[in-house]
Amino acid sequence: MTRSTVTTPPPGAVPPETHPDAPGPGQPLGPHYSRCFGCGPDHPTGLHFEASSPDGLTVTAQFTVGENHQGAPGLAHGGVLAAAMDEALGSSIWLLRKPYVTGRLETDFLRPVPVGTRLFVKAWCTGISGRKAYLEGEARMGAPDGPVAVRAAALFIEVTIDHFVEHGDVSGHEFEVNP
Numbered sequence: 001m002t003r004s005t006v007t008t009p010p011p012g013a014v015p016p017e018t019h020p021d022a023p024g025p026g027q028p029l030g031p032h033y034s035r036c037f038g039c040g041p042d043h044p045t046g047l048h049f050e051a052s053s054p055d056g057l058t059v060t061a062q063f064t065v066g067e068n069h070q071g072a073p074g075l076a077h078g079g080v081l082a083a084a085m086d087e088a089l090g091s092s093i094w095l096l097r098k099p100y101v102t103g104r105l106e107t108d109f110l111r112p113v114p115v116g117t118r119l120f121v122k123a124w125c126t127g128i129s130g131r132k133a134y135l136e137g138e139a140r141m142g143a144p145d146g147p148v149a150v151r152a153a154a155l156f157i158e159v160t161i162d163h164f165v166e167h168g169d170v171s172g173h174e175f176e177v178n179p
């Protein structure tokens, strides 16, 4: 991964600690919001992620690139692939049960991804420093050990729940967090 210093844990960063309320190993993570583009089952054209955590710290997720996810004819749009990485990274930091948002997302696109490809996405936290969480992820084609199509590194920033109340529209919308 060609990552910048912004997404590299500084000296003194500490390892993440899974929250006891996070789903146990192998249990599905479930959607955090039914209309989320990444994980929401009610999103008409979303990714419909199926995610779980094998160890309470790493997230593994799968989705199939569909007709609605194209950039060039027959190929996944890079922004959609970046969204998939963002979703997996965001899901992995939510295992800590603290609200974070993406501050910076870096992506390396290594292979074109045809429509119909099943992508196996993995994400994990490499360190925490104050409000900053450092994350990495990858998406492999066709199988968990298939060729790497995308690598990502990110800086997430811890926020309060007020962030979503102040900036979002939670009124009148069902907002679930891993019900």
Ligand SMILES: CCCCCCCCCCCCCC(=O)SCCNC(=O)CCNC(=O)[C@H](O)C(C)(C)COP(=O)(O)OP(=O)(O)OC[C@H]1O[C@@H](n2cnc3c(N)ncnc32)[C@H](O)[C@@H]1OP(=O)(O)O
Binding pocket: 006, 032, 038, 086, 087, 089, 090, 091, 094, 098, 099, 100, 101, 102, 103, 104, 131, 132, 155, 157, 159, 161, 164, 177
């Ligand atoms: C309710 C629970 C939900 C659960 C969801 C589960 C799964 C979800 C999955 C969903 C999908 C996935 C998730 C999504 O897609 S989240 C959606 C996409 N992201 C956003 O909308 C975030 C928009 N940005 C902001 O709200 C603010 O800018 C934030 C909150 C990030 C910081 O503003 P705030 O005023 O609070 O703090 P600060 O400005 O003092 O910054 C603090 C520190 O951070 C450093 N910094 C900040 N940005 C950057 C940057 N770009 N590069 C390098 N550094 C950066 C900054 O220099 C400072 O460092 P230092 O000076 O202290 O050293």
